[in-house]
Amino acid sequence: xxxxxxxxxxxxxxxxxxxxxxxxxxxxxxxxxxxxxxxxxxxxxxxxxxxxxxxxxxxxxxxxxxxxxxxxxxxxxxxxxxxxxxxxxxxxxxxxxxxxxxxxxxxxxxxxxxxxxxxxxxxxxxxxxxxxxxxxxxxxxxxxxxxxxxxxxxxxxxxxxxxxxxxxxxxxxxxxxxxxxxxxxxxxxxxxxxxxxxxxxxxxxxxxxxxxxxxxxxxxxxxxxxxxxxxxxxxxxxxxxxxxxxxxxxxxxxxxxxxxxxxxxxxxxxxxxxxxxxxxxxxxx
Amino acid sequence: xxxxxxxxxxxxxxxxxxxxxxxxxxxxxxxxxxxxxxxxxxxxxxxxxxxxxxxxxxxxxxxxxxxxxxxxxxxxxxxxxxxxxxxxxxxxxxxxxxxxxxxxxxxxxxxxxxxxxxxxxxxxxxxxxxxxxxxxxxxxxxxxxxxxxxxxxxxxxxxxxxxxxxxxxxxxxxxxxxxxxxxxxxxxxxxxxxxxxxxxxxxxxxxxxxxxxxxxxxxx
Numbered sequence: 347x348x349x350x351x352x353x354x355x356x357x358x359x360x361x362x363x364x365x366x367x368x369x370x371x372x373x374x375x376x377x378x379x380x381x382x383x384x385x386x387x388x389x390x391x392x393x394x395x396x397x398x399x400x401x402x403x404x405x406x407x408x409x410x411x412x413x414x415x416x417x418x419x420x421x422x423x424x425x426x427x428x429x430x431x432x433x434x435x436x437x438x439x440x441x442x443x444x445x446x447x448x449x450x451x452x453x454x455x456x457x458x459x460x461x462x463x464x465x466x467x468x469x470x471x472x473x474x475x476x477x478x479x480x481x482x483x484x485x486x487x488x489x490x491x492x493x494x495x496x497x498x499x500x501x502x503x504x505x506x507x508x509x510x511x512x513x514x515x516x517x518x519x520x521x522x523x524x525x526x527x528x529x530x531x532x533x534x535x536x537x538x539x540x541x542x543x544x545x546x547x548x549x550x551x552x553x554x555x556x557x558x559x560x561x562x563x564x565x566x567x568x569x570x571x572x573x574x575x576x577x578x579x580x581x582x583x584x585x586x587x588x589x590x591x592x593x594x595x596x597x598x599x600x601x602x603x604x605x606x607x608x609x610x611x612x613x614x615x616x617x618x619x620x621x622x623x624x625x626x627x628x629x630x631x
Numbered sequence: 632x633x634x635x636x637x638x639x640x641x642x643x644x645x646x647x648x649x650x651x652x653x654x655x656x657x658x659x660x661x662x663x664x665x666x667x668x669x670x671x672x673x674x675x676x677x678x679x680x681x682x683x684x685x686x687x688x689x690x691x692x693x694x695x696x697x698x699x700x701x702x703x704x705x706x707x708x709x710x711x712x713x714x715x716x717x718x719x720x721x722x723x724x725x726x727x728x729x730x731x732x733x734x735x736x737x738x739x740x741x742x743x744x745x746x747x748x749x750x751x752x753x754x755x756x757x758x759x760x761x762x763x764x765x766x767x768x769x770x771x772x773x774x775x776x777x778x779x780x781x782x783x784x785x786x787x788x789x790x791x792x793x794x795x796x797x798x799x800x801x802x803x804x805x806x807x808x809x810x811x812x813x814x815x816x817x818x819x820x821x822x823x824x825x826x827x828x829x830x831x832x833x834x835x836x837x838x839x840x841x842x843x844x845x846x847x848x849x850x851x
Contacts, residue, residue, distance in 0.1 A: 359724060551733065555707065
């Protein structure tokens with residue numbers, strides 16, 4: 347406890363004449379850390395969307411007219427025998443209407459004399475169909491059936507989403523690396539200034555027999571604290587931005603508690619590494 | 632207790648700062664090291680508290696072989712060597728008592744012991760009543776007494792004083808030297824480096840003369 351108080355006092359002494367630069371460093375760390383944070387949250391949400399879409403890969407096969415139930419059954423069997431199709435469900439015009447009513451409310455189709463919707467098959471397909479060539483082949487095969495009017499598939503959207511996701515992740519890694527170096531550099535500079543300010547005190551401590559650890563621990567912890575506080579402020583800012591986007595535009599998932607802890611610990615670690623880099627040069631005899 | 636054998640110190644290819652210095656100091660001795668500026672007095676003292684290492688030769692201080700000591704052990708040695716400088720070297724944001732306590736804090740003493748020993752050391756140098764003053768609130772003589780208290784508080788093997796009176800007026804100089812003599816009478820081993828040969832001789836103690844980094848002889 348006594349040691350902790352001593353370290354806290356030494357940390358305060360190290361920054362009390364450098365409050366403005368220290369605050370500046372904190373702000374820079376916060377700004378530096380919020381960027382990869384944004385990329386992380388974005389990539390996490392894109393991944394989730396991608397996963398959801400891949401889990402339910404649906405191809406809508408619209409039919410020219412209503413089918414008898416026996417024809418619907420045989421067509422279903424024929425579809426199920428096609429490579430890449432794992433499930434098939436017949437949606438009659440009435441089914442489509444009730445689905446639409448359930449989704450958008452009854453009023454939407456009021457005033458219409460007859461049901462304008464088409465009967466269709468919802469085909470569950472494998473991920474292999476995401477390949478543009480495979481998708482084209484499957485669509486051609488389906489269109490060859492005389493009953494089929496049109497085929498709609500979101501595969502292209504998905505493969506585009508996949509590409510975006512890969513780019514975002516790559517950007518995230520690059521940013522994280524850049525931020526790691528930036529944070530280390532900022533903290534190292536702040537701590538270097540703090541040590542230079544206290545050069546005389548550090549020399550006197552050495553003179554009376556203080557060990558490297560005794561002298562440097564407050565500075566290393568100061569670096570860690572800068573990184574930690576910077577990361578905490580970034581998390582708050584990220585949470586606020588996520589909340590704002592969720593309320594105003596689209597629901598997005600924020601980081602899980604363990605991810606928040608990892609983010610903050612990363613800040614702490616980067617700060618300590620920066621401080622160690624700054625203190626390494628000192629106290630050589 | 633302190634043995635210096637054939638010690639030399641040189642920096643690169645420049646002229647040697649010290650050449651073949653040999654002498655020894657017994658426990659409880661008060662020794663003056665005299666010589667003009669640049670004679671090598673401060674260099675010799677720096678070798679004794681390991682601010683620098685000798686280029687050659689052997690130095691032993693009590694149980695420590697200073698020529699072979701590892702970097703990790705240097706703080707341990709320094710806890711057994713008290714040093715006083717011309718410019719006092721007190722920490723400005725600490726009070727007199729806190730400056731003295733620092734020597735005890737770094738060795739991990741308990742709060743009560745720190746308090747007691749700090750008070751004792753400040754009383755010993757006659758400045759206890761100013762224990763809560765900051766260095767800028769002390770006169771030169773008072774600040775130097777605090778520095779002596781800090782150097783003595785751990786009962787060092789030797790007290791090294793490098794031009795301790797350099798920043799003091801005549802009265803404070805005499806007072807400080809009287810303090811050092813009292814400490815010596817009570818058993819402290821002390822080496823004082825000074826360019827004031829006359830002042831050193833007044834004490835009737837051993838005086839070593841340095842000239843251009845070589846030991847020219849000794850007198851009383």
